[in-house]
Amino acid sequence: MSSPSVDQAVERRRTLVSEVLERPAARLALADLPTPVERAPWLDEGAAEVWIKRDDRSSRIYGGGKVRKLEWVLANPPYDGDEPIVSVGGVGSHHLLALALFLKERGRSLHALTFTQTLTPHVRTNLAVLLSQGAQLWNVGSRARLPWAWLAYHLWRRPERMGRSMAAGASTAVGCLGFVEAGLELAGQIAQGLLPRPGTMFITGGSAGSSAGLALGLAIAGVSTRLHIVSSVERWAFNGLMYRRMMGLAHRRMVADGLRAEHAEGGAAGLLARAGVEWSIDHSQVGGGYGVPTEAASRALEDGREHGLALETTYTAKCIAGMRAALRGSAITGPVLFWNTHASNDLRPLVREGWQERCPVELGE
Numbered sequence: 593m594s595s596p597s598v599d600q601a602v603e604r605r606r607t608l609v610s611e612v613l614e615r616p617a618a619r620l621a622l623a624d625l626p627t628p629v630e631r632a633p634w635l636d637e638g639a640a641e642v643w644i645k646r647d648d649r650s651s652r653i654y655g656g657g658k659v660r661k662l663e664w665v666l667a668n669p670p671y672d673g674d675e676p677i678v679s680v681g682g683v684g685s686h687h688l689l690a691l692a693l694f695l696k697e698r699g700r701s702l703h704a705l706t707f708t709q710t711l712t713p714h715v716r717t718n719l720a721v722l723l724s725q726g727a728q729l730w731n732v733g734s735r736a737r738l739p740w741a742w743l744a745y746h747l748w749r750r751p752e753r754m755g756r757s758m759a760a761g762a763s764t765a766v767g768c769l770g771f772v773e774a775g776l777e778l779a780g781q782i783a784q785g786l787l788p789r790p791g792t793m794f795i796t797g798g799s800a801g802s803s804a805g806l807a808l809g810l811a812i813a814g815v816s817t818r819l820h821i822v823s824s825v826e827r828w829a830f831n832g833l834m835y836r837r838m839m840g841l842a843h844r845r846m847v848a849d850g851l852r853a854e855h856a857e858g859g860a861a862g863l864l865a866r867a868g869v870e871w872s873i874d875h876s877q878v879g880g881g882y883g884v885p886t887e888a889a890s891r892a893l894e895d896g897r898e899h900g901l902a903l904e905t906t907y908t909a910k911c912i913a914g915m916r917a918a919l920r921g922s923a924i925t926g927p928v929l930f931w932n933t934h935a936s937n938d939l940r941p942l943v944r945e946g947w948q949e950r951c952p953v954e955l956g957e
């Protein structure tokens with residue numbers, strides 16, 4: 593069932609999360625952790641000193657934030673079998689790409705319901721790699737049609753043909769554990785003196801799992817901070833209600849797994865309040881919508897390239913643009929952290945000839 597490289601990927605029994613849970617879920621060793629933190633003076637604004645959490649270096653296969661979630665999600669029911677997984681996303685989705693690559697490692701395949709998004713060069717490469725990995729895509733056209741296609745899948749689903757359904761972005765309660773671990777990891781780096789405690793942290797948000805897990809992890813570790821979540825999607829797709837729901841799901845899962853009583857009381861909101869973890873969601877960078885580049889994001893992408901940081905205009909460049917706008921002229925001083933959730937791996941060598949023949953969208957020029 594699994595490939596040799598997976599057999600070597602032993603479960604880590606002692607993880608940071610397992611120190612706060614009595615009965616932690618299983619976990620695969622897919623990521624190279626901890627990821628480094630580094631100072632980035634080119635991002636400083638006023639009296640704010642910016643640091644970067646380099647999750648772009650989280651895997652030699654495909655880094656970024658996704659692998660943190662997949663380590664947990666693929667190790668536990670209902671996704672730990674050998675059937676295909678069916679998930680959703682844009683045709684250039686990083687979630688689908690990560691899933692396709694890590695499932696292939698395990699001898700499994702990905703089926704996906706996709707929607708068409710702006711075909712930037714980055715999105716084209718992602719799509720080419722996705723198809724080159726053998727992922728089967730059913731493109732439904734617009735994002736608005738996705739819920740109907742998803743409903744149709746659930747009504748007429750044939751798991752033996754289509755596979756096990758997984759939420760967008762692998763943002764499940766178990767998936768969030770990957771970012772709970774990330775919060776604990778950062779707390780450890782602060783304790784070791786590798787960076788000062790950031791008073792404000794910037795992270796992008798889409799399906800909410802990354803930022804929800806991170807807030808919980810930081811709170812469990814007692815890192816008082818303000819999490820500024822720069823949304824990459826419209827308000828209807830990600831908002832405070834959804835964010836609280838995601839944190840609640842993950843917190844309840846941890847309580848069921850034996851979260852220490854001191855962290856369990858009062859639910860997720862109580863945990864965050866005791867630790868002094870605040871959060872806000874910023875929709876100012878969505879611009880023309882999900883995946884539509886903005887001028888500020890394109891500038892951030894270029895600046896990143898000059899400073900050796902590979903960004904993309906759907907999530908991380910919009911996050912940098914949001915951070916710059918928030919810091920400019922603000923009273924924020926001292927250490928600030930940008931959490932880079934995008935992979936830096938060059939995937940072009942993975943593109944196989946003939947992928948265009950299976951491409952479900954019109955590529956144009």
Ligand SMILES: Cc1ncc(COP(=O)(O)O)c(C=O)c1O
Nearest residue numbers: 686761797798799800801802933
């Ligand atoms: C590069 C990148 N960063 C961040 C996110 C958002 O993470 P989440 O969906 O957990 O909010 C995504 C989601 O696909 C992503 O691709």
